[in-house]
Amino acid sequence: NAGVTQTPKFRILKIGQSMTLQCAQDMNHNYMYWYRQDPGMGLKLIYYSVGAGITDKGEVPNGYNVSRSTTEDFPLRLELAAPSQTSVYFCASSYSSRRARNTEAFFGQGTRLTVV
Amino acid sequence: AQKVTQAQTEISVVEKEDVTLDCVYETRDTTYYLFWYKQPPSGELVFLIRRNSFDEQNEISGRYSWNFQKSTSSFNFTITASQVVDSAVYFCALSEEETDSWGKFQFGAGTQVVVTP
Numbered sequence: 001n002a003g004v005t006q007t008p009k010f011r012i013l014k015i016g017q018s019m020t021l022q023c024a025q026d027m028n029h030n031y032m033y034w035y036r037q038d039p040g041m042g043l044k045l046i047y048y049s050v051g052a053g054i055t056d057k058g059e060v061p062n063g064y065n066v067s068r069s070t071t072e073d074f075p076l077r078l079e080l081a082a083p084s085q086t087s088v089y090f091c092a093s094s095y096s097s098r099r100a101r102n103t104e105a106f107f108g109q110g111t112r113l114t115v116v
Numbered sequence: 117a118q119k120v121t122q123a124q125t126e127i128s129v130v131e132k133e134d135v136t137l138d139c140v141y142e143t144r145d146t147t148y149y150l151f152w153y154k155q156p157p158s159g160e161l162v163f164l165i166r167r168n169s170f171d172e173q174n175e176i177s178g179r180y181s182w183n184f185q186k187s188t189s190s191f192n193f194t195i196t197a198s199q200v201v202d203s204a205v206y207f208c209a210l211s212e213e214e215t216d217s218w219g220k221f222q223f224g225a226g227t228q229v230v231v232t233p
Contacts, residue, residue: 033221042122042207042225058220090161092221104151105221107161 002026006091006108013081013115021076021111023091031094032074033105034058034066036087043090049074050096081115088112119143120210122224129198129231137193137227139208145169147213150184150191151221156204164206167191198231205229 007022025032030051035043035058045058049068063085065077074093078085094105121140129135141150152164165175167184174183179199183192195202205226212220 035223042223043221045220045222048220088159092161094221104163104166106163107153110159 004091004093004106004108006089006111008111009109010112011114013078013113015081015083015115017081018077018079019081021078021089021091021113023074023076023108024072025074025091025093025106026072027093027095027106028071029093029095029106030071031096031105032068033092033094034064034074034076035090035092036060037090037110038087046076046089078113083115086113086115119222120208120224122206122208122227124227125225126228126230129229131199131231131233132197135195135198135202135229135231137195137206137208137229139191139193139224141189141191141208141210143189143210143212145212149211149213151209151211152182152191152193153207153209153223154204155207155226156201161207164193195229198229200231200233203229203231 004025033048034046037043044060046060046064047058047066049055052068052071055066055068068074089111091108092105095103119142148169150167154162154164172184179196181194205228207226208224209221
Protein backbone atom coordinates (compact mmCIF):
# COMPACT_ATOMS: atom_id res chain seq x y z
CA ASN A 1 0.00 0.00 0.00
CA ALA A 2 1.39 3.40 -0.99
CA GLY A 3 -0.70 5.34 1.57
CA VAL A 4 -0.01 9.07 1.25
CA THR A 5 2.61 10.03 -1.31
CA GLN A 6 4.19 13.45 -1.43
CA THR A 7 6.51 14.84 -4.06
CA PRO A 8 9.08 16.26 -4.10
CA LYS A 9 10.92 15.29 -0.92
CA PHE A 10 13.25 18.28 -1.05
CA ARG A 11 13.16 21.58 -2.87
CA ILE A 12 15.03 24.86 -2.83
CA LEU A 13 13.17 27.87 -4.16
CA LYS A 14 14.29 31.39 -4.80
CA ILE A 15 12.25 34.25 -3.36
CA GLY A 16 9.34 35.02 -5.64
CA GLN A 17 9.27 31.66 -7.38
CA SER A 18 6.20 29.47 -7.36
CA MET A 19 5.78 25.75 -7.03
CA THR A 20 3.23 23.03 -6.41
CA LEU A 21 3.63 20.34 -3.80
CA GLN A 22 1.92 17.18 -4.89
CA CYS A 23 -0.02 14.86 -2.62
CA ALA A 24 -1.88 11.70 -3.49
CA GLN A 25 -3.56 9.05 -1.36
CA ASP A 26 -4.86 5.64 -2.36
CA MET A 27 -6.92 4.82 0.72
CA ASN A 28 -10.17 6.41 -0.53
CA HIS A 29 -10.07 8.87 2.34
CA ASN A 30 -12.48 11.78 2.14
CA TYR A 31 -10.48 14.18 4.31
CA MET A 32 -7.12 15.57 3.26
CA TYR A 33 -4.87 18.10 4.95
CA TRP A 34 -1.78 20.18 4.50
CA TYR A 35 0.33 20.99 7.54
CA ARG A 36 3.59 22.81 7.94
CA GLN A 37 6.14 22.09 10.63
CA ASP A 38 8.68 24.72 11.49
CA PRO A 39 11.88 23.68 13.28
CA GLY A 40 11.20 22.59 16.86
CA MET A 41 7.52 23.31 16.51
CA GLY A 42 4.30 21.39 16.17
CA LEU A 43 2.18 21.11 13.07
CA LYS A 44 0.05 23.97 11.86
CA LEU A 45 -2.86 23.41 9.52
CA ILE A 46 -2.64 25.30 6.23
CA TYR A 47 -5.67 24.00 4.31
CA TYR A 48 -7.93 21.02 4.46
CA SER A 49 -10.57 19.35 2.34
CA VAL A 50 -13.56 17.24 3.35
CA GLY A 51 -14.10 15.88 -0.14
CA ALA A 52 -13.57 16.51 -3.83
CA GLY A 53 -14.44 20.07 -4.75
CA ILE A 54 -14.46 21.31 -1.15
CA THR A 55 -11.57 23.09 0.52
CA ASP A 56 -11.24 25.36 3.51
CA LYS A 57 -8.62 27.44 5.24
CA GLY A 58 -6.76 26.26 8.28
CA GLU A 59 -4.72 28.22 10.75
CA VAL A 60 -2.01 29.57 8.41
CA PRO A 61 -3.39 29.78 4.83
CA ASN A 62 -1.76 33.01 3.64
CA GLY A 63 0.59 32.52 0.71
CA TYR A 64 -0.89 29.16 -0.26
CA ASN A 65 -3.65 27.79 -2.42
CA VAL A 66 -5.14 24.33 -2.82
CA SER A 67 -7.54 22.47 -5.04
CA ARG A 68 -9.26 19.12 -4.73
CA SER A 69 -10.54 18.01 -8.10
CA THR A 70 -10.39 14.30 -7.24
CA THR A 71 -10.64 12.27 -4.04
CA GLU A 72 -7.06 11.10 -4.45
CA ASP A 73 -5.16 14.33 -5.08
CA PHE A 74 -4.68 17.46 -3.01
CA PRO A 75 -1.93 19.71 -4.39
CA LEU A 76 -0.62 22.72 -2.48
CA ARG A 77 0.42 25.76 -4.47
CA LEU A 78 2.93 28.31 -3.24
CA GLU A 79 2.78 31.61 -5.06
CA LEU A 80 5.61 34.12 -4.70
CA ALA A 81 7.69 32.10 -2.27
CA ALA A 82 9.03 33.92 0.79
CA PRO A 83 11.70 32.91 3.33
CA SER A 84 8.93 32.59 5.94
CA GLN A 85 7.65 29.61 3.98
CA THR A 86 10.80 27.64 4.66
CA SER A 87 9.42 24.63 6.47
CA VAL A 88 8.63 20.94 6.25
CA TYR A 89 5.25 20.33 4.66
CA PHE A 90 3.16 17.31 5.46
CA CYS A 91 0.15 16.08 3.60
CA ALA A 92 -2.26 13.81 5.44
CA SER A 93 -5.54 12.04 4.90
CA SER A 94 -8.21 10.49 7.06
CA TYR A 95 -11.65 8.98 6.80
CA SER A 96 -14.70 10.26 8.60
CA SER A 97 -18.29 9.20 8.28
CA ARG A 98 -21.31 8.79 10.52
CA ARG A 99 -20.12 5.31 11.43
CA ALA A 100 -16.40 6.02 11.60
CA ARG A 101 -15.89 9.43 13.07
CA ASN A 102 -12.60 11.28 13.18
CA THR A 103 -10.34 8.33 12.51
CA GLU A 104 -6.60 8.77 12.65
CA ALA A 105 -4.76 10.72 9.98
CA PHE A 106 -2.09 9.08 7.85
CA PHE A 107 0.81 11.27 6.87
CA GLY A 108 3.09 11.48 3.90
CA GLN A 109 6.85 11.53 4.28
CA GLY A 110 7.03 15.30 4.10
CA THR A 111 8.55 17.85 1.75
CA ARG A 112 11.46 19.90 3.05
CA LEU A 113 11.26 23.31 1.40
CA THR A 114 13.88 26.03 1.66
CA VAL A 115 13.27 29.50 0.26
CA VAL A 116 16.42 31.54 -0.29
CA ALA B 117 -6.04 29.74 21.97
CA GLN B 118 -3.82 26.71 22.31
CA LYS B 119 -6.08 23.71 22.45
CA VAL B 120 -3.42 21.10 23.04
CA THR B 121 -0.62 21.78 25.48
CA GLN B 122 2.46 19.66 25.87
CA ALA B 123 4.35 21.49 28.58
CA GLN B 124 7.43 19.29 28.42
CA THR B 125 9.76 20.44 25.66
CA GLU B 126 12.35 17.70 26.11
CA ILE B 127 12.79 14.69 28.35
CA SER B 128 16.10 12.88 28.63
CA VAL B 129 16.31 9.44 30.18
CA VAL B 130 18.70 6.55 30.37
CA GLU B 131 17.68 3.33 28.72
CA LYS B 132 15.25 1.20 30.74
CA GLU B 133 13.84 4.16 32.63
CA ASP B 134 10.13 4.94 32.28
CA VAL B 135 9.02 8.11 30.50
CA THR B 136 5.66 9.84 30.91
CA LEU B 137 4.57 12.50 28.45
CA ASP B 138 1.92 14.97 29.50
CA CYS B 139 -0.86 16.28 27.29
CA VAL B 140 -3.57 18.70 28.38
CA TYR B 141 -6.34 19.63 25.98
CA GLU B 142 -9.10 22.19 25.86
CA THR B 143 -12.48 21.73 24.23
CA ARG B 144 -16.11 22.61 24.80
CA ASP B 145 -17.30 19.66 22.77
CA THR B 146 -18.70 16.63 24.52
CA THR B 147 -17.53 14.39 21.68
CA TYR B 148 -13.90 14.57 20.66
CA TYR B 149 -10.93 12.39 19.82
CA LEU B 150 -7.39 12.34 21.09
CA PHE B 151 -4.33 10.95 19.39
CA TRP B 152 -0.65 10.35 19.98
CA TYR B 153 1.84 10.42 17.11
CA LYS B 154 5.54 9.64 17.08
CA GLN B 155 8.04 11.44 14.85
CA PRO B 156 11.40 9.64 14.80
CA PRO B 157 14.56 11.37 13.52
CA SER B 158 13.72 10.19 10.00
CA GLY B 159 10.85 12.68 10.05
CA GLU B 160 7.73 10.70 9.28
CA LEU B 161 4.71 10.83 11.57
CA VAL B 162 3.60 7.50 12.97
CA PHE B 163 0.17 7.03 14.48
CA LEU B 164 0.22 5.40 17.95
CA ILE B 165 -3.23 5.59 19.48
CA ARG B 166 -6.68 7.13 19.18
CA ARG B 167 -9.18 7.60 22.00
CA ASN B 168 -12.69 9.03 21.86
CA SER B 169 -14.16 11.07 24.67
CA PHE B 170 -16.54 8.29 25.67
CA ASP B 171 -13.79 5.78 26.25
CA GLU B 172 -11.84 6.51 29.40
CA GLN B 173 -10.52 3.00 29.69
CA ASN B 174 -6.80 3.16 29.96
CA GLU B 175 -4.79 0.82 27.85
CA ILE B 176 -1.48 -0.93 27.84
CA SER B 177 0.07 -2.06 24.60
CA GLY B 178 3.45 -3.65 25.03
CA ARG B 179 5.71 -1.00 26.56
CA TYR B 180 3.22 1.80 25.86
CA SER B 181 0.35 2.83 28.11
CA TRP B 182 -2.10 5.70 28.08
CA ASN B 183 -3.93 7.49 30.87
CA PHE B 184 -7.01 9.42 29.76
CA GLN B 185 -8.74 11.53 32.43
CA LYS B 186 -11.63 13.72 31.33
CA SER B 187 -11.87 15.34 34.77
CA THR B 188 -8.46 16.95 34.30
CA SER B 189 -8.55 17.11 30.46
CA SER B 190 -5.40 15.08 30.26
CA PHE B 191 -4.25 12.31 27.96
CA ASN B 192 -0.84 11.19 29.16
CA PHE B 193 1.41 8.64 27.52
CA THR B 194 3.98 6.41 29.22
CA ILE B 195 6.82 4.42 27.74
CA THR B 196 7.95 1.68 30.10
CA ALA B 197 11.54 0.45 30.06
CA SER B 198 12.58 2.94 27.40
CA GLN B 199 14.87 1.97 24.54
CA VAL B 200 17.11 4.03 22.29
CA VAL B 201 14.65 3.45 19.43
CA ASP B 202 12.05 5.37 21.42
CA SER B 203 14.02 8.56 20.84
CA ALA B 204 11.64 10.77 18.89
CA VAL B 205 9.30 13.71 19.12
CA TYR B 206 5.87 12.74 20.40
CA PHE B 207 2.81 14.76 19.48
CA CYS B 208 -0.57 14.82 21.13
CA ALA B 209 -3.48 15.85 18.91
CA LEU B 210 -7.16 16.71 19.31
CA SER B 211 -9.99 16.35 16.81
CA GLU B 212 -13.33 17.86 17.75
CA GLU B 213 -16.69 16.79 16.41
CA GLU B 214 -19.35 19.27 17.31
CA THR B 215 -17.77 22.59 16.42
CA ASP B 216 -16.58 23.93 13.08
CA SER B 217 -13.30 22.23 13.89
CA TRP B 218 -14.80 18.89 12.97
CA GLY B 219 -12.30 16.58 11.38
CA LYS B 220 -9.34 18.91 11.82
CA PHE B 221 -6.41 17.72 13.87
CA GLN B 222 -4.90 20.22 16.27
CA PHE B 223 -1.45 19.31 17.44
CA GLY B 224 0.53 20.17 20.52
CA ALA B 225 4.06 21.51 20.18
CA GLY B 226 5.55 18.08 20.79
CA THR B 227 7.88 16.59 23.38
CA GLN B 228 11.36 15.48 22.38
CA VAL B 229 12.32 12.24 24.07
CA VAL B 230 16.01 11.40 24.18
CA VAL B 231 16.96 7.94 25.38
CA THR B 232 20.64 7.34 25.95
CA PRO B 233 22.28 3.91 26.39
